[in-house]
Amino acid sequence: MSGRRHKISxxxxxxxxxxxxxxxxxxxxxxxxxxYTPLFRSLTDPTNVPVKNFRLDVTPATNxxxxxxxxxxxxxxxxxxxRIFADENYLKHWAGDLDPGTNALPxxxxxxxxxxxxxxxxxxxxxxxxxxxEWEAAAAASPAFADGTKDVAFQRDIFRWYSTAAPAVLPGVxxxxxxxxGIHDLHGLVWEWVADFNTATVTGDARGDTGLDRxxxxxxxxxxxxxxxxxPAFMRYGFRSSLKAAYTVHNLGFRCAKDL
Amino acid sequence: xxxxxxxKQTNARHLMLAAGLxxxxxxxxxxxxxxxxxxxxxxxxxxxxxxxxxxAPNVPPPIKRKHSAKVIVNLEVKEVTKRLADGVDYTFxxxxxxxxxxxxxxxxxxxxxxxxxxAPDSKLPHNIDLHAVTGPGGGATSSFTAPGHSSQFSFKAxxxxxxxxxxxxxxxxxxxxxxxxxxxLVEPEGGxxxxxxxxxxxxxxxxxxxxxxxxxxxxxxxxxxxxxxxxYVVFNGAVGSLVGDKALTAKVGETVRLFVxxxxxxxTSSFHVIGEIFDNVYQEGGTLPTQHNVQTTLIPAGGxxxxxxxxxxxxxxxxxxxxxxxxxxxGALGMLxxxxxxxxxxxxxxxxxxxxxxxxxxxxxxxxxxxVALKAQMAxxxxxxxxxxxxxxxxQIEKGKGVYMQTCFxxxxxxxxxxxxxxxxxxxxxxxxxNRDDAIRAVVIGRTGETLVNGKTFKGTMIPLAYLTDDQIxxxxxxxxxxxGNAGDAVSTTDVAKIRAEAAAxxxxxxxxxxxxx
Numbered sequence: 002m003s004g005r006r007h008k009i010s011x012x013x014x015x016x017x018x019x020x021x022x023x024x025x026x027x028x029x030x031x032x033x034x035x036x037y038t039p040l041f042r043s044l045t046d047p048t049n050v051p052v053k054n055f056r057l058d059v060t061p062a063t064n065x066x067x068x069x070x071x072x073x074x075x076x077x078x079x080x081x082x083x084r085i086f087a088d089e090n091y092l093k094h095w096a097g098d099l100d101p102g103t104n105a106l107p108x109x110x111x112x113x114x115x116x117x118x119x120x121x122x123x124x125x126x127x128x129x130x131x132x133x134x135e136w137e138a139a140a141a142a143s144p145a146f147a148d149g150t151k152d153v154a155f156q157r158d159i160f161r162w163y164s165t166a167a168p169a170v171l172p173g174v175x176x177x178x179x180x181x182x183g184i185h186d187l188h189g190l191v192w193e194w195v196a197d198f199n200t201a202t203v204t205g206d207a208r209g210d211t212g213l214d215r216x217x218x219x220x221x222x223x224x225x226x227x228x229x230x231x232x233p234a235f236m237r238y239g240f241r242s243s244l245k246a247a248y249t250v251h252n253l254g255f256r257c258a259k260d261l
Numbered sequence: 262x263x264x265x266x267x268x269k270q271t272n273a274r275h276l277m278l279a280a281g282l283x284x285x286x287x288x289x290x291x292x293x294x295x296x297x298x299x300x301x302x303x304x305x306x307x308x309x310x311x312x313x314x315x316x317a318p319n320v321p322p323p324i325k326r327k328h329s330a331k332v333i334v335n336l337e338v339k340e341v342t343k344r345l346a347d348g349v350d351y352t353f354x355x356x357x358x359x360x361x362x363x364x365x366x367x368x369x370x371x372x373x374x375x376x377x378x379x380a381p382d383s384k385l386p387h388n389i390d391l392h393a394v395t396g397p398g399g400g401a402t403s404s405f406t407a408p409g410h411s412s413q414f415s416f417k418a419x420x421x422x423x424x425x426x427x428x429x430x431x432x433x434x435x436x437x438x439x440x441x442x443x444x445x446l447v448e449p450e451g452g453x454x455x456x457x458x459x460x461x462x463x464x465x466x467x468x469x470x471x472x473x474x475x476x477x478x479x480x481x482x483x484x485x486x487x488x489x490x491x492x493y494v495v496f497n498g499a500v501g502s503l504v505g506d507k508a509l510t511a512k513v514g515e516t517v518r519l520f521v522x523x524x525x526x527x528x529t530s531s532f533h534v535i536g537e538i539f540d541n542v543y544q545e546g547g548t549l550p551t552q553h554n555v556q557t558t559l560i561p562a563g564g565x566x567x568x569x570x571x572x573x574x575x576x577x578x579x580x581x582x583x584x585x586x587x588x589x590x591x592g593a594l595g596m597l598x599x600x601x602x603x604x605x606x607x608x609x610x611x612x613x614x615x616x617x618x619x620x621x622x623x624x625x626x627x628x629x630x631x632x633v634a635l636k637a638q639m640a641x642x643x644x645x646x647x648x649x650x651x652x653x654x655x656x657q658i659e660k661g662k663g664v665y666m667q668t669c670f671x672x673x674x675x676x677x678x679x680x681x682x683x684x685x686x687x688x689x690x691x692x693x694x695x696n697r698d699d700a701i702r703a704v705v706i707g708r709t710g711e712t713l714v715n716g717k718t719f720k721g722t723m724i725p726l727a728y729l730t731d732d733q734i735x736x737x738x739x740x741x742x743x744x745x746g747n748a749g750d751a752v753s754t755t756d757v758a759k760i761r762a763e764a765a766a767x768x769x770x771x772x773x774x775x776x777x778x779x
Contacts, residue, residue, distance in 0.1 A: 036528045090381075090409060164439070166340050166352050167384045232483055235431045236385060243386030243407040243430075250408045251381055 029056040030183040031261060033139030036148070052138040057131060058256035060174035060185050061193060062122060065094075065107035067114070068123045072196050074097060077118055087115035091247045108173035109189050109252040116246040119194045119255035128257035130196040133241070135258055137234075142181035149181070160234045164190040188233075194260065195257040198241040300415055303372035306331045314363035314372075317497045318509060320459040320520060321366040322539055323452050329370030336363060337378045338387045338406070338428075338441075344502035345493060346592065347663040348476035353440035353498070354387070354428065360498030361463035361524060362426065362443025367393075369421040369447055374413065375400065379481060381409035385540040386430060388412075390564070393424035393445045401429040421449035423546035425522055434526050438468055438486050440498060442524035444565060449548045456569060457515035462503070464532070464560070465524035465580060466491035473562040473591060489527040494587035496580060496595045503580065503595030504666050505548065505675055511572050515602025518569045522546075524675060525562025533557040534581040534597065536576065543567035557583050572599045574608045577675070594667065596675075607685075611683050633765040636727065641758060654739060654751040661740025662732045668726060669741075677745040685714040688745030699761045700742070701752065704734050 035052030071078045078098040080089055093113050096102025105111070116121075116130075123129050131139070143149025150156070175185045187193075244250075309331040313321040339358045343352040356362025367373060377389050386407045390399035394416045403414035427433075428441035444461060468486040469479035473493060485491065496503050503509060511517050523530045533556060542558050546565030551556075558568045572578075581588035588594050603610070603754035611684035630766040666675070673679050677688035687693055693700055702708065707725035711718050729737070731754040738757075742749035 102566050161480050162484070163384075164352060164435075165478075166342050167382055231436060232432050241384055241447075242406075243405050245407075248407055248410065252384060252408070 005139045010021045016127045028059055029259065030059050031056050032135070032139045032182050034147075035135065037138045044068055050134060052134050055131070055135055056259045057135065057139050057182075057184055058258070059183060061110040061191060062110060062119075063107060063174055064105040064109055064111050067111040067122065068099065068101055070125055074121065074125060077121060077143065082118070084247075085146045086117040086247060091115060091118070093151050093249070106173065109171050110174050110186070112171070112191055112251055112254050113249040115249050116194050116198065116244070120196070120257075123257040126167045126257055128259045130194060130255060131258035133195050133197050136193065136195045139182060139184055140148045142184070144178050144180055147181045163233050163236050186207035191254040192237070192240050192250070194239065194253065198244055269480065276521055285597060290453045297568060303329075303331065303417065305329050306371055306372040307360070309333065311335070312365055312367060314357065315461070316357065316359045316363060317361050317461040317463060318503060320461050321433045324366065324368045324448050324666070326368070329368060329372065330655055331372045331374065332367050333374045334365055335376045335378065336389070337380060338383060340383050340385070342478065343499070345469070345479065346474065347660060348664060349469070349474070350478045351467060351469065352478070352480070354388070354436060355440050356386070356402045356426070356443050360440035361461070361522065362441070363466070364443065364461045364520070365426075365445040365449055367418055367445070368420055369449055371418045372415065373418060375404070376411060376413050376554050377404045377406050379406040379408050383408035385429050385435065386431050387441065389426055391424060391426040391445055393418060393420070393426070393447050395419050398429060418447045418576040421447045421548050423520055423522070423543070423567055425524070425563050427524065427563070427566060434486060435481060435483070438466075438481060440465070442522070443519055446520060453518070454520045458509075458511050459518045459520065460509050460517070461520050461774045462496055462580065462595065463498075463524055464494065465497055465498070466526070467493040467495065469493060477769055486526070491528070492591065494528065494582060494591040494593040496593060500592035500661065501666060505596070508577070508596035508598045510598050510600070512577050513572055513599055513604070516569065517597070520565065520567055521560055522565040523560040523562055527562060528587070529562060530560040531557050531583040532560050532568070533581050534570075537570050537572075537578050537579060537580040539568040539570050540686040541569040551699050569627035574604050575599050577673070579779065588666070606757045630765070637758070637761050637765045642776070654743070657736045657739040657751055658743050661736035661738070664729065664737040665740055668684045668729065669737065677741065683719070685712055685719045685721070687741045689747065692716050693742055695751050697749070697752065697756070698760060700738055701734065701757055702731065702764075705757065705760050706764045730763070
């Protein structure tokens, strides 16, 4: 009798543990039933790809957090990093190896970081970089809807950011509105690294594309689409595909993801 | 040889793309790592030089050498917020910091080493497609460049001609609509025939979120771009960039060559210079003068033309897209000022000026009255808008200058001196300062009969410019009353609306009042 009761309480405990795993830590939010609509796909590929439930950081990584990371991992300090893993502009706006200084305020998103550095940071946190599919699925959400692609005001705001020059001083993370999932700054602050940034490569050139493998590149066809929302997507894919893993850029940061 | 190299490079790139999906190791991890194939030295190229590039309307000097050379071209992509029209800003994406992009001049056979540098503070990656390049993407496949990075590729200039270059990064239309185009001239062997002046003029359109003239920083409107309905059609990247003290210049008897490009992205230009006939047109930017004695030449989007003419008489010659609403309502106006002695045999100036009423029966129809009433109503609403009504005099003067340089300068001249014996001067004009309401009337309802200005009598007719808004009229009158030696008070929209209402009202005051100086 007592043995059975014990079993039941174990089951209850395991249920509790499962629930605890499902509740994301406060700095991450869960994205459920995500759908990814690839911008470039072959005629036989599905239009929409389901994305497994996952967690995503609520904000991009900050200078403050990145300072903790390089303190704990000296090989990622500016003077220590191998050139093959980050170009010569790596953390160029920091005052020193362990001193972000006045040009990199603690709550600003960390920029001038390479894909390798972002990946190492994520691992250090027990996380990983999101995939293109995950990032796009999370970023499709407007403040009101999980699928914000038909939210006109939301799309207009995104577009405004893409077509204005970068500000001299970046705002802090979390200053923009939260989206449906409670995630901030996917649009309107910085570009973000993703794990597979170079999978959906586009030369972006209408003349060049004609000679390329159409199974991979439907770019020319998609340009003609009447889908207004595609234009920001084009710019994101274009931006990602201009990168190499060691590149660092003034308006390129990252955030981490985790399996549920 | 060159083509094969580029193809090889592209294939290698594909392999690397495929590999890059799975592999991040060594130096092949980059999505578009440089090709390993070695480019052979060009046996024809003698010597090396760095290309001189210029901002419009200037053109680099003709190439003197009689052989091909290795030429290094450096071009920086910059995203800049600048003036599109008075009070209107736009975030331009540029080649070299200006729209249009820097003019590049090389010679046929040149071995060009091209460096595309994307400024560190750019928001986006960019590339370049030069129509002068024989190869995939016109260079675009080899020049895709992230912010703060630089790409290099080489090409041999196989074909002479005047070519467009533009950014070809997706979405291509938007990159071009934001200003990413320019001209590259590949001189034929022996060069082009010598002329006295060469200028660089490029037409393009801008798809702003606001209508023409709406002030503030405007963003790109994709729906307007797709509908091909631009609020702005301009020469050299902004309204008024070739007007007033920025006009092109020449002297009587000189030869002028215009390198004219059309960046588009959508519209075809009907390029015309009012009062000139092109002696030669190198149609579509080719190397043969294909036609002589041309009035208007068609320039396709993504294409060019070279036009040449000799100036015969002095005056201001207006460059337009002869699709005229683009010229007079959207900004496609430029000026060529020709100085020198008049040639009365070629052009006499006005010899007879008389009133011709024609059939006056239609005047004052119900429809016209209704239009006038509606305009008065509109004016009242504009007047009630404190944003417009509250403009300070200085702002009015600045804005009025813009109106003047689009509407009034053609007759009253850019310097306000008018035309002796025909068009009254506005500069140091006693009439203008003493007869404030008559000045407003002249703009709103026109003016006929005699006008006494500074002791001289003018008998010309001024056509009504009632289509101008009340604030435009108030601003332009404030401008002319406070420029060229004039010092008067500001004219308000209330003043203008009063005259409009008076003109709209039935009765004797609806007709132009007789001049006090009659």
